[in-house]
Amino acid sequence: MASVTVYGTPLSPAVSRVLACLFEKDVDFKLAPVDMAKGQHKSPDFLKLQPFGQVPAFQDELTTVFESRAICKYICNKYPEKGNQTLMGGRDGGLLAQTSVDQWLEAEGQSFNPPSSALVFQLAFAPMFGFKQDPAAIEQNEAKLANVLDVYDRRLGESKFLAGDDFTLADLAHLPNGHILVSKNEDLFMSRKNVGRWWVEISARPAWKKVVEMQNAPLG
Amino acid sequence: MAIKLHGQPWSNNTVRAMAVLNEKGLDHFAPGLDYELCPVDLRSGGHKRPEFLDLNPFGQIPVFQDGDGSVFESRAITRYVATRYKETGTDLLSASSAALETWLQVEGSQFNPPMFRIIFELGIKPLIGMSTNMSVVENESDKIGTVLDVYEAHLAKNKYLAGDEFTLADLNHMPEIYILSKSAKFDLIDSRPHLKAWWEDISARPAWEKTAVSLPF
Numbered sequence: 065m066a067s068v069t070v071y072g073t074p075l076s077p078a079v080s081r082v083l084a085c086l087f088e089k090d091v092d093f094k095l096a097p098v099d100m101a102k103g104q105h106k107s108p109d110f111l112k113l114q115p116f117g118q119v120p121a122f123q124d125e126l127t128t129v130f131e132s133r134a135i136c137k138y139i140c141n142k143y144p145e146k147g148n149q150t151l152m153g154g155r156d157g158g159l160l161a162q163t164s165v166d167q168w169l170e171a172e173g174q175s176f177n178p179p180s181s182a183l184v185f186q187l188a189f190a191p192m193f194g195f196k197q198d199p200a201a202i203e204q205n206e207a208k209l210a211n212v213l214d215v216y217d218r219r220l221g222e223s224k225f226l227a228g229d230d231f232t233l234a235d236l237a238h239l240p241n242g243h244i245l246v247s248k249n250e251d252l253f254m255s256r257k258n259v260g261r262w263w264v265e266i267s268a269r270p271a272w273k274k275v276v277e278m279q280n281a282p283l284g
Numbered sequence: 285m286a287i288k289l290h291g292q293p294w295s296n297n298t299v300r301a302m303a304v305l306n307e308k309g310l311d312h313f314a315p316g317l318d319y320e321l322c323p324v325d326l327r328s329g330g331h332k333r334p335e336f337l338d339l340n341p342f343g344q345i346p347v348f349q350d351g352d353g354s355v356f357e358s359r360a361i362t363r364y365v366a367t368r369y370k371e372t373g374t375d376l377l378s379a380s381s382a383a384l385e386t387w388l389q390v391e392g393s394q395f396n397p398p399m400f401r402i403i404f405e406l407g408i409k410p411l412i413g414m415s416t417n418m419s420v421v422e423n424e425s426d427k428i429g430t431v432l433d434v435y436e437a438h439l440a441k442n443k444y445l446a447g448d449e450f451t452l453a454d455l456n457h458m459p460e461i462y463i464l465s466k467s468a469k470f471d472l473i474d475s476r477p478h479l480k481a482w483w484e485d486i487s488a489r490p491a492w493e494k495t496a497v498s499l500p501f
Contacts (some may be wrong), residue, residue: 115434129382131389141381160353163364170357173392175342184487215341 068093068131071110072119074278077184077240078132079120083278084236085136087271091146095278133169136233139194148271150230161228168226175215177248179208180241187248206252213252213259220258225266243267243276287319290339291346292326293499294411296403297358298346300457302498304362307376307455307491308369359392359456366452373491376455378448387445387453395435398428399460402472406465407501425469432476439478444486454486458495462487466501 068086070093072079086093090126098104098119106117113121114130122128122135140152172282190197219226226234244262246253254260263264266272287307291298298321324330324345331343339347340356346495347354348361355361366376377384401424403415438445445453461483464470473479486492 103482115438116390116431124382127380127382129386130392131386133393134385134389137385138381141385159364160365162367163353163355163360166363167355167357169359170360170392171342174357180399212342218341 066092066094067125069096069123070094071096071098071113071123073097074275074281076119077181077244078118080240080243080275080279081132081237082120082122082135082139083275084239085139085151085233086270087274088148088151088269089139089143091139091143133173133233133237136236140233147229151233151236153227153232164227165232167236169237171226172222172234172237173214176209176238178242179205179212180245183248184241184244188244194226201202209252213256216262217256220262225262229278231266231269232258235262239266239272239275241271286351288322288349289319289346290322290336290349291322292323293321294408294501295345296317296400296408296459296463297344299462299499300358300456301346301348301361301365303455303458303492303495304365304376304452306495307489308365308373309491338377359388362452362456366481374450376450376452379451379453383446383464384451384453388456390445390455391456394431395457396429396460398424398431399464402428402469403460403463406467406469411500421469422485425472428472432472432479436476436478439482444482450486454482458486458492462496462499463501 068091070079070082072095074080074083074095083093083095098110100119103116104110105119108120111117113123113128116130117263118130120132120135121130122138124138124142127138129135130223137152151165153165182201184198186202186205189195216226223229225231242253245265246263253263287305289298289301290303293299293302303319309318309467324336326345330336331340332347336347337343339349339354342356342357346358346361347353347356348364355364367369370377402421405418405421442448444450445457461473464473465483465487473483487496
């Protein structure tokens with residue numbers, strides 16, 4: 065029986081980041097829905113798991129963890145022998161390799177995530193939930209993201225994956241927003257040769273395909 | 285082995301790296317842990333020169349270099365130093381993986397974005413000849429209240445963010461709170477008793493005092 069429970073919907077980018085990691089690591093889990101339309105994420109019971117009232121929340125037996133990138137690191141630390149063994153530092157696994165993963169995971173969180181999340185909201189969630197799109201916000205964030213992707217393109221011309229020769233958490237972290245953005249505007253990624261090559265490769269991984277299947281599954 | 289930290293003492297991200305180096309160097313168990321702060325002249329585009337972009341392709345400070353390699357992103361730097369020098373001075377990683385990873389990430393994702401926008405306006409812009417935008421300050425001060433309330437409740441039940449010991453999770457918050465403490469918006473922390481007590485405790489650490497005296501704030 066799975067000792068791991070993930071709270072949230074696979075359609076949430078942050079939740080899907082955790083699911084991708086669990087599939088990569090072959091760690092069994094249960095997905096518990098959180099009815100955000102009914103405000104379940106602000107209920108006292110949920111706030112005990114995630115005091116900011118956001119998804120995902122995560123429980124492994126009695127241990128709770130939140131923040132999707134923290135959950136991913138926790139999973140890698142807790143289950144080192146399972147599934148993909150190179151997510152936190154490649155075959156090398158030493159401190160410098162781990163630090164390279166940390167470095168590019170921080171780059172994702174600090175440089176890629178803000179403009180890409182803003183664009184995901186504008187291009188995907190706003191229309192879905194009936195909010196008005198903001199053309200200025202779209203333009204500004206596309207420009208910011210373009211600068212970040214230029215840096216990525218240079219890096220990925222020198223290195224197979226962001227942190228080195230192996231697929232790691234640093235690449236995985238990009239899958240949720242990347243997937244949505246590529247579906248709305250393929251050009252952003254695919255017009256850059258190395259980013260395009262990298263994107264095709266990481267999005268073809270079986271673990272990510274399982275997440276996308278969950279996202280596309282009919283409700284109920 | 286020469287340690288170089290490329291950055292500026294008015295940059296909160298550089299200060300984060302300085303803080304961890306001072307935490308590790310204080311008791312002199314590791315001779316040679318002194319580091320050189322190499323100023324990067326942003327005004328003249330020092331951060332966009334090819335030699336700098338080779339170190340950090342994002343063209344941002346800080347960058348850390350030691351005998352084994354170079355690291356960018358301040359939180360990757362602090363993690364590296366805390367891990368590499370785990371046996372020297374205070375062990376900054378002494379907490380459960382769940383709590384440590386969670387609160388390290390909370391700092392980067394929840395706390396820092398609004399807090400940086402406040403302290404950049406109030407504390408950093410004046411030092412680099414730019415003018416403060418008070419409407420950004422007021423806007424972000426309103427938004428950060430709910431985040432700080434979560435911290436307040438958490439610190440009512442925990443001595444430090446990741447448990448009973450001071451860790452990297454606490455340290456990573458220090459530059460921004462310090463800069464805030466020199467501004468008119470420190471009541472954001474000061475008005476919350478557990479946050480205030482936690483700040484008074486961690487900022488009284490000798491390693492922090494050594495960092496603070498070298499700063500221009």
